[in-house]
Amino acid sequence: MNKFENIFEEGKAEIDRLSAPDDLEKRLRSALANRRVPRRPLQQWKLRTAVALIAFSLIAYNYDALAYYGKQFLGYDQIMNGTLKQLNELGKGQLISKSYTFKNGFILTLDGVMLDSNQLLLFSTLKDPAGKVDQGDMMPRMTIKGLIGEYMENNSTGQIGADKTEIKSVTSFAPPKFFEKKLTLTVSMIEKGTMDNGNIPFTLDRNTAMGYTLKKDINQTFDVDGSKIHINSILSSPTKTVIDGSVMNILELAEAKLSGEERLAHISLDSFDLRLYANDKELTKQGGGMGTSLQGIIFNEDYDALPTDLQKLEIKLVSLGTDHQVNQSYTLKPGSDNPALSILGQTIEIKKVYPSEGDTCITLSSEDGVVLTKVYLLIDGRRVSLNNTQDDHYDKIAEGKSGKIIHTRTLHFPGTGQTLELDVQRMTYVKTYNEVVNIPVK
Amino acid sequence: MDLEELVKRAKAGDQEALVRLVMAKKEEFYRLAYVYLGNNEDVLDAMEDMIVLLFENIRRLKNGASFYSWSKTILVNCCHSTLRKQKKVIAMEEVPEGSYQDVFAEKEEQIALKKHWAKLSERQREVLKLRFYLDLDYESIAQILNIPLGTVKSRIHNGLRLLKQSIGGEWVEQI
Numbered sequence: 001m002n003k004f005e006n007i008f009e010e011g012k013a014e015i016d017r018l019s020a021p022d023d024l025e026k027r028l029r030s031a032l033a034n035r036r037v038p039r040r041p042l043q044q045w046k047l048r049t050a051v052a053l054i055a056f057s058l059i060a061y062n063y064d065a066l067a068y069y070g071k072q073f074l075g076y077d078q079i080m081n082g083t084l085k086q087l088n089e090l091g092k093g094q095l096i097s098k099s100y101t102f103k104n105g106f107i108l109t110l111d112g113v114m115l116d117s118n119q120l121l122l123f124s125t126l127k128d129p130a131g132k133v134d135q136g137d138m139m140p141r142m143t144i145k146g147l148i149g150e151y152m153e154n155n156s157t158g159q160i161g162a163d164k165t166e167i168k169s170v171t172s173f174a175p176p177k178f179f180e181k182k183l184t185l186t187v188s189m190i191e192k193g194t195m196d197n198g199n200i201p202f203t204l205d206r207n208t209a210m211g212y213t214l215k216k217d218i219n220q221t222f223d224v225d226g227s228k229i230h231i232n233s234i235l236s237s238p239t240k241t242v243i244d245g246s247v248m249n250i251l252e253l254a255e256a257k258l259s260g261e262e263r264l265a266h267i268s269l270d271s272f273d274l275r276l277y278a279n280d281k282e283l284t285k286q287g288g289g290m291g292t293s294l295q296g297i298i299f300n301e302d303y304d305a306l307p308t309d310l311q312k313l314e315i316k317l318v319s320l321g322t323d324h325q326v327n328q329s330y331t332l333k334p335g336s337d338n339p340a341l342s343i344l345g346q347t348i349e350i351k352k353v354y355p356s357e358g359d360t361c362i363t364l365s366s367e368d369g370v371v372l373t374k375v376y377l378l379i380d381g382r383r384v385s386l387n388n389t390q391d392d393h394y395d396k397i398a399e400g401k402s403g404k405i406i407h408t409r410t411l412h413f414p415g416t417g418q419t420l421e422l423d424v425q426r427m428t429y430v431k432t433y434n435e436v437v438n439i440p441v442k
Numbered sequence: 443m444d445l446e447e448l449v450k451r452a453k454a455g456d457q458e459a460l461v462r463l464v465m466a467k468k469e470e471f472y473r474l475a476y477v478y479l480g481n482n483e484d485v486l487d488a489m490e491d492m493i494v495l496l497f498e499n500i501r502r503l504k505n506g507a508s509f510y511s512w513s514k515t516i517l518v519n520c521c522h523s524t525l526r527k528q529k530k531v532i533a534m535e536e537v538p539e540g541s542y543q544d545v546f547a548e549k550e551e552q553i554a555l556k557k558h559w560a561k562l563s564e565r566q567r568e569v570l571k572l573r574f575y576l577d578l579d580y581e582s583i584a585q586i587l588n589i590p591l592g593t594v595k596s597r598i599h600n601g602l603r604l605l606k607q608s609i610g611g612e613w614v615e616q617i
Binding site: 008011012014015018019020021023024025027028029030031032035 | 457460461464465468469471472473476477482486489490491493494497498570571574575576577
């Protein structure tokens with residue numbers, strides 16, 4: 001045994017002398033104390049891999065979807081029509097996501113805008129963390145200021161969330177001029193009598209603008225019984241289709257004034273039923289407007305967007321309500337057995353004639369749209385004007401395949417007497433024409 | 443209670459079973475760690491680290507019968523990491539308090555031996571200590587260190603050769 005082997009002898013002897021200290025067990029236990037059974041590391045690893053794989057496959061599979069969800073305005077489903085929904089799903093809008101916090105804590109967020117040739121749509125959310133968003137004193141109108149002009153809102157659709165913490169709305173403006181880029185949205189809120197003007201500046205990205213799909217001058221006229229409805233142009237964009245026209249141009253207005261034959265002088269949008277058919281399918285009417293200008297009485301009718309595979313486009317004048325001279329008198333007697341009146345082919349039933357509180361009341365019914373626009377009552381030879389019309393009600397009556405609406409109302413004339421004579425000077429009624437103007441698409 | 447049963451319980455999260463498993467061979471664990479670390483405090487720390495790792499990983503042990511070689515491997519790893527940490531941390535008191543065993547002669551010899559030991563690589567020293575201090579056979583060493591049997595053999599062989607050269611030469615001089 002040499003010295004060399006002693007090295008190990010010494011070392012081994014030292015080790016052999018060792019014995020584990022008494023506190024080993026205690027130390028081991030205390031090390032384990034507070035240690036919980038760990039999650040299975042292998043399982044966790046598997047789980048992570050699985051989650052990663054699922055996430056990856058979902059993202060990979062729906063990559064396009066996610067890419068455009070990133071550009072969508074979320075939460076507007078309920079207040080978008082089908083066309084807007086589709087455009088939103090295609091990510092056609094421009095995301096803005098800018099907010100203004102009002103002094104009362106309300107937060108208005110401009111989520112995004114959608115622009116085409118017909119309109120600028122603003123998608124906005126008004127939030128009240130207190131859940132009283134419906135009690136906010138917000139001015140109903142939004143305005144947009146541009147470089148030169150100010151744009152007023154045309155119309156707006158909104159919905160209050162069930163928990164009353166937010167209102168989502170889509171507001172339509174006329175499209176800003178082509179040079180407008182930097183715009184400022186202004187919404188006013190009244191708080192304790194003072195106006196709090198919230199401004200949200202945003203920059204219009206014209207690259208996301210959708211332009212138009214069809215723009216055409218039409219210059220066609222519906223000439224029905226001497227009444228003329230001019231269709232000037234059509235502008236269809238991805239969000240809607242607008243038909244511009246005039247009822248009477250300025251010359252016709254003057255002519256009518258001179259001749260005293262103001263058939264269309266009191267026309268309203270309700271007076272005519274103009275429909276747009278694309279590929280023989282009617283497009284939903286979305287609204288319209290009417291005004292008088294130097295051009296005469298002009299109107300616009302808004303419809304849903306045109307289909308992409310447009311083959312055929314027609315505008316149909318279904319009916320028109322015009323005003324006519326009558327100048328006829330009809331003798332009435334008190335009670336319920338007056339015969340029906342036939343005026344210009346329209347039937348007016350005299351239901352009841354009776355005195356009430358010093359007035360002479362005449363209850364009559366006619367088809368909806370028939371209105372005695374200039375009517376007097378001769379009471380014992382004395383002509384009295386119509387005081388008011390009351391108790392209107394409308395009944396739908398089935399008549400073959402189609403139905404009609406019967407409008408019943410009571411006319412009140414001041415004073416009572418023995419002999420009564422109804423003097424009908426003018427009457428408006430709606431006549432059905434179903435005339436079609438074909439718009440060449442190509 | 444036999445080994446398999448205790449391992450099964452430990453796998454189910456029974457801490458007591460695990461402590462019993464370790465305590466059943468506490469001297470082996472203690473001495474093994476001591477070979478590496480050389481002082482009681484570090485050994486206890488390393489064993490604490492070990493039992494925590496055992497507790498957290500025992501589910502991964504497929505064969506209950508190999509619990510001890512598996513757990514010793516973990517202890518050796520704990521010792522290695524302790525040593526690594528010690529390299530980074532320089533203790534304020536580098537020289538330990540002398541124990542009653544220390545006599546000058548022993549000190550001198552130890553210093554001389556340390557010189558020889560220093561000529562060996564860390565891995566050779568490790569294997570030689572396990573072989574000769576703990577009387578472990580080659581196979582056990584291979585299992586604990588998780589290295590092939592051939593590697594154990596070659597490390598022991600080379601280590602011994604280097605030691606012989608070192609000590610022998612010196613010894614010759616002294617004679």
